[in-house]
Structures are given as structure tokens and as C-alpha cells.
């Protein structure tokens with residue numbers, strides 16, 4: 001292979017790579033730490049917007065329609081503790097003792113991530129810190145919340161980071177994604193006192209925002225590159 005042809009092929013390879021894999025921006029695309037008693041995302045990704053962290057939790061009598069009481073869940077910050085967390089009083093969801101009941105009653109925490117115009121989302125993972133024995137199951141709008149992506153009931157006295165992979169094809173090339181964390185009370189604990197809390201913190205979604213490349217333009221570019229390559233071959 002002569003020098004001219006090598007240079008040409010390298011140039012074409014670079015052109016094709018650029019067309020097939022637009023500039024990626026690996027990032028935290030949603031992050032909820034509850035600092036400043038805020039339910040807003042503190043992520044820094046400029047090519048997507050993560051909406052407000054929202055609860056869809058029942059009141060003390062979940063199945064009987066007890067209504068939402070501010071004292072049953074929300075942002076909690078101990079005196080002298082610089083790191084606020086989200087809490088749920090066990091008694092708030094004492095009647096919801098398994099995933100099926102959580103799903104049927106719509107007992108979940110949720111938020112939505114939307115890419116900026118001209119971008120799509122490729123997700124990598126979802127993680128959050130959990131203390132105490134809350135049951136949970138992650139479902140997403142990718143399949144209309146039909147199936148559980150990841151689930152565990154972690155009964156630890158200290159915070160443990162729970163991470164769920166979102167690298168499957170279903171979570172790539174998205175125009176929007178809503179994550180719901182269905183929660184339940186595995187033991188039917190009815191406690192509502194100050195010392196009784198399911199504690200959650202640092203909800204994080206990682207992924208990439210990708211500049212969307214129009215299909216016809218991509219095909220046209222590759223077609224032109226192919227024609228150029230064939231032309232070179234004929235002349236050589």
C-alpha cells in the first residue's frame with residue numbers, strides 16, 4: 001500500500017468514525033442529595049434536564065386512603081448533620097408489605113430525565129444509598145413500568161450504596177426516561193416515632209447525552225466516503 005492510499009484510508013476511517021459515534025459526554029445526568037432541603041437535581045450535565053424528585057407515597061392508612069401527611073416522609077436533617085436525606089416513616093407504608101402491593105397502590109418515588117433538543121440519552125446505571133430495611137424495585141418508562149429492572153431489600157444499620165445497571169439496550173438512545181422506585185415495608189413495621197425512619201440519599205443516574213445524528217445525513221456521508229474510496233481504488 002503506497003503512502004497516498006494509506007493516508008486516504010486513514011482519513012476515511014476518521015470520517016466514518018465521526019459519523020457513527022458522535023461526541024459523547026459521559027456524565028452524572030441526575031443527582032439528588034437533598035442539600036439545602038431541595039428536591040432539584042444537582043447534576044451538571046448541560047445536555048439534559050433532570051426533573052424534580054417527587055414522591056407518590058400514601059398517608060398512614062395507605063390502602064384506606066389516609067392522605068399524605070408531611071410528617072410521614074420528606075427531607076430529614078439531624079441537628080449538626082450536614083447531609084440531609086430523604087426519609088419515609090415505616091408506619092407510613094406499613095400496609096404495603098411487598099412489591100405487588102407497592103405496584104398496585106402506586107407507592108413510589110420518581111423523577112424524569114429529558115435530553116436537550118438534538119440529543120439522546122444512553123444510560124449506564126442508577127444508584128442510591130439506603131439505610132434500614134426498606135424493600136424497593138426499580139421500574140422505568142422504557143417498558144411502561146411493566147417489569148422490575150433491579151430489586152433488593154437491604155436491612156443494614158448503616159448506609160449501603162445500591163446500584164442497578166442500566167446498560168441494556170432498552171436504556172439506550174432514549175428521548176426521555178422516567179425512573180420509579182417502588183417501595184414497601186417488608187415487616188409491616190408500624191413505627192412512626194422520631195427514631196424510626198427508612199433513610200434514602202444520593203440518588204444518581206449515570207449515562208451519556210449524545211448529539212443525535214440524522215440518519216439520512218449519516219448514510220449520505222458514508223455513501224460519499226464509499227464512492228471516494230472506490231474512486232481511489234480504480235485510479236490506483
Ligand SMILES: [Ca+2]
Pocket residue numbers: 032033034035083084085201202
Ligand atoms: Ca444527602
